Structure formats: C-alpha cells, structure tokens
Amino acid sequence: MLSQPIRKIIHIDMDAFYASVEQRDNPELRGKPVAVGGSKARGVVAAASYEARKFGVFSAMASRIAIQKCPQLIFVKPRFDVYSSVSRQIREIFHAYTDLVEPLSLDEAYLDVTENKVAMPSASIIAHQIKARILEETNLTASAGVSFNKFLAKIASDMNKPNGFTLITPDKAEALVAGLGIEKFHGIGKVTAAKMQAMGIATGADLRERSEQELVQRFGKVGRYYFRIARAQDERLVQPHRVRKSIGSERTFDADISEEEEMLERLQFLAQEVAQDMQRLQATAKTVTLKLKYFDFTLQTRSKTLLHYLSSSDALFTVARDLLRNPMLPAYPVRLLGISVSNLLYQHDLQANYQLTFDF
Template sequence: MNTAIRKIIHIDMDAFYASVEQRDHPDLRGKPVAVGGSKARGVVAAASYEARKFGVHSALASRIAVQKCPQLIFVKPRFEVYSAVSRQIREIFYRYTDLVEPLSLDEAYLDVTENKVGMPSASIIAKEIKASILAETGLTASAGVSFNKFLAKIASDLNKPNGFTLVTPDKADALVASLPIEKFHGIGKVTAAKMQQLGINTGAELRERPEEELIKLFGKTGQYYYRIARVQDDRPVQPHRLRKSIGSERTFEVDLIQEEDLLERLQFLAQEVAEDMVRLQTAAKTVTVKLKYFDFTLQTRSKTLLSYLNSADALFTVARDLLRTPALPLYPVRLLGISVSNLLSAHDQPAVRQLTFDF
C-alpha cells in the first residue's frame, strides 16, 4: 500500500464575481459591490469584501442587503466573463498537474504530490499559482496546502483575502481541535446549530463523541464528522468525476410566499446550475424543483424533456413551469432548489457537438 503523504492545494478566488467587476470597472474599487439583483428586488449573487463588512453575502435578498448597507452598488452579472476568466485560471493549474478537480468557477483542488515541474514543495507551487493568477488576470486568490482535501479547504479560508496557509501533519490535530464547528467544511448552518445545542462547539468537542453516537444523531454523515474531527480524509482529487446530477439550492432567512420573490430566486439558481453544466461540458434532460415549506415538509416536482438543455434561460423556463404546476406553492417556502439529471457526457461527441453553451 502506498503510504506517501499527499500534497493537496485548494485554490479559492477572493470574492470572484465582485472582484472581476471591480477589476473591469475601476470606479467600483474600494466600494461595497453586489453582483446581481437591484435595490428594489432580486438576490445577491456575490458581494465584495467591502460589502461583506456590512453583512452582505451571496443569496441574500437585495432589499435586505440594502438595509444592511445603504450605499451598496448593484452590478448586473456577466457570467460569460466569469467563465472566461475561470478558464484562464484553470490553464494555470494545468501547468503544474493534470489532477485538478474544479468545484465551481472560482475554486478547485489540485494534487501536486507528483507534478509537471518536478517541484517537491507544494507551498512554492501554491505561491507561484497565486502570483500567476494575479499577473495574468489581475485577481487575487487564497490558497490552502495540506495532506488531504478537508484540511486544504479549511486552510484556504483561514486568511482571506489573498491568503496562504500551510497545515502540516504536526499542526493538523491542534488546528482542527480549536476550529469552531461552523467553520468545518461539510457542516452547514442547520447542522452546526444542532451540534451547538448538543454542546459541540469546537473540533475538540466533536472529537469526544463516539462514532456510533454521531451516526445515530446525523445518519451516515455522522461517520464523516467522526473522521474529519480526527483529520482523516482519504478522498482523492478526482479530475473526471462521474456526475449523476447537478444542483443548487438555498435556504432563506425569511420564508417566501410571493411568486415574484420565488421566481427571482429560481432564476438565480438556474444560472448557477447552468454554469456548472457549461463547466462540466454536459447537458440534461430531467429538471427537478425542490421545495421545503415553513413546516419542513419537502416536495419535489420533476420533468423529463424530449431533448437536452444546457442554457440558463431554458432551465429557468422549465423550472418556472414546474413551480406553477399543478399550482404555485400555497405555503411559505423556506428552501428552494433546482437540480438536473439524466446528463449527457462530454464524451458523447456526436451529441455534444450539437450543443450551444450560452456563456
């Protein structure tokens, strides 16, 4: 068995959409910027660091964002530009390794244990990548370096923006033990709140709980929590993940009931899912809309099409029809999601050639 320690880098662009807008529009630099929405309606797709200081973040309703930051400047998203910049950044990654696992347009894992430049130091590679991204795109990225994916992801978030953090094996246990539970990658807000109610506030307190107890409390995911508390993560970087579905969902701070509000969120989600389809060079025949109501009742509505779709507009049209069929939600909605399945692989060349990607 190969026991060599992996060298994993996680690169995460800093406030990616907003930073691209500030780069391309110098008058926006140093100002609180929200990509998406408007002062009267819509939802924030991304926020600059100047806006984040006021509590503005992605998926926040625009009207609430304005309440938090009255001087907020709204900018229409340009997803075709973000996709182009993302491709630039990915080409930089491939100079060092083919083991690149993109998670979205603005972040990816890289395995540089063995790399194209024959460099033994993952830290030097990460710093070179950051410097190349800045020189070639004018944007900053944060990098985390460690011996597994979980730690690399945690590390990249520790010193944002323009950060670099190395977590070596001798430092990992102490870092995870001191980490607030809400900072754990893979533990969302709802789960974090449940853990805090159970007296689990840090990695050290999570580590005290037996695996059987965590599985009983959180199902199969409890095993994952047990392992990451002990810095155990043997997942490889997967450059060609076989995807069965692609989706995006949001839980709202205030339950939604008006059709206009639901459609605004739905359009945002359709754009996110379409971006992922473009990135993965795929298309889908089945669209599913997920609704979770105020009382946590869950409902899904699906439709399988005769032909493949891959554009945000086409996806939104189908999702809108599903939202309205058989009727608009009668109860307040706390979560809304879109997913696509029955995917077409990029390796199915004759069919893919017929696709037009709108980015």
C-alpha cells in the first residue's frame, strides 16, 4: 500500500497587522511606538507596533499601563473596515496558490500547498512568493512558517518575526520541539503553561516524558493533543469550509481588574473582535455568552438567547454589558474576560432558505 505523501503546510501571520496598516497609511507614524485602540486616559490597546512592543506594550493591555511603560506612545483609533478590506486582498493572494486556505483571523491563515495551483513542488518557494506579493500589493510584511503539519507551521511563523521565514523539516522537528519552552507551544496558554511548569514541565522534552494517561488525567481530553505535539505530531487538516458552531474572543490580563469601567472597556474591544470575525464568516448570532475567570481561577459563564439575530459590535457589547451587570457585577477581581456567540446563522443558509424572514 502506498504511503501518504508528507503534507506541505504554510502558516502566514501578518506582522503587527492593525498597527502596521496605520503606519502604512500615515507616514508620520512610521518608526514610532503606536497603539491601536484606547487613549492616554482610558481604554484598551487592540494592537501595538513593534516599536511599542520594545517598551513592553502589548494587545489587551490597559491604556494607562501602556502609557506608563511608553510615555511617547501614540494612540490611534481602530479602523476595522480598513483591516477587513486589506485582509480580503491578502486572502485573494492565498487563493492564487491553493483553495485549501483556513483563515484563523483577519491577519493569519493556514495553507495546504501539498498540491497547488502553480505546480510548485517547494512550499518554501511558495511561501516566499506569497510574502513578496503581500508586500508588493499591500505594502505590509508577513511572517511565514513552513512544515509538515499545522502545529509546526504555526510555531515556525512565530520564530523570526517580523518579516520572517522559518522551515521546519521532518528530520529537525522532534529536536526543535524538545528544546522549545512550554510557554511557546501553540495551544498551551499562560495558565496551562504555569500549571505545567509547576509540575516540572518546562520544555517539550519534559512534556514528552509524561504519559498520555497522565496528561489526560491532569488536563482532560486536550491532554491527548499535548501528548502528540510533544512528539511533533498533528494530524489536523487545513479546513477551508469549516462550519463553526461558535465565535469568540477572550483575554487574560496582566493584572486583575475590579472596576466596572475597566471591564466595560475590555468588553468593548472583545465585542469588536467577535463582530469582526462574524463579518468575515458572514454570520449572525442569537446567543451571547460572557465568560468570567476570577482571581482564584474560578470560572463563571452568563448567557442570553435573543429573539432576533445580531452581528454588530454595538449590539454585541450591549448584551455583554447587560450580562456583566446582571444578576450583579462581579464581586471579586477578574483575571479574564471573554465574549462568544453561538446559535449561528450563516449567509449561505439564508440564501438557501430565502423564503424565511428574520429580524436583523
């Protein structure tokens, strides 16, 4: 029986996407520390330029903390319509090479180029061509990772940012994963990384020493995924037409927050991100869920199902705000907030059932 060919996966990640678009469109911002979103007085940073990141300014950071870290920080109002338009340009470039494109957000995507439209055997050459076309057509840089599975391609694209390129070949994969800090593993968040480090798991080599049974006992079903990626294994396919049952965004904060105003500022940013993804996926939703994780890691969710569908960030924020306040404001400091929507209706469903009417 013939063996399956080694897959050729590319992960493309735009460099500081929102901030880079603003620097591109406003020459006065180039080379300067820029924060998209928030203001000197209040708000939350949605994205930070690389010049700002050198001072320790990152997305989801409270503006007042960002300005303390970088007093010369320049705040710019987000333009999500522009970011969406640029994202569509970039996606057209991807589809010139393959139809197996799985967008993860406006600024990143997986591509399977094992078989491709340009009959190019080298995924590395395709990745370089895509990077060059993105620069030529949008005047923006992207980083690319190439490997034989999604996990490794994602790891690779993060390794040499900005404007980077990294190839992880099968013969180098296991050694690279073994030496990787556990906090750099895609799919292992800050909280899980801290839990693993407390268990003595600091690197991929440490993770590989643990049995699948132990990882499942400690982390649930996702423990099987951890067991496989420690061995550089990932069988997930690039899914261009994946139907998502929910869409969401969440942020863990550097410091716990307890004031209502601070929580609302972050919810407004999260609502914009979720609405942006809904627009990209051409989806509307009836159910909104607010996720709260407290200082002691206690998790709480509050949900509301509406009589009508919604899709705008304003409508989503209004529901999330009501959920935050009712039945009562959080009584303890919060370390994480999240918004997700479910009970989704996609545009193609409407087209297939045009006789139905909905209140949008």
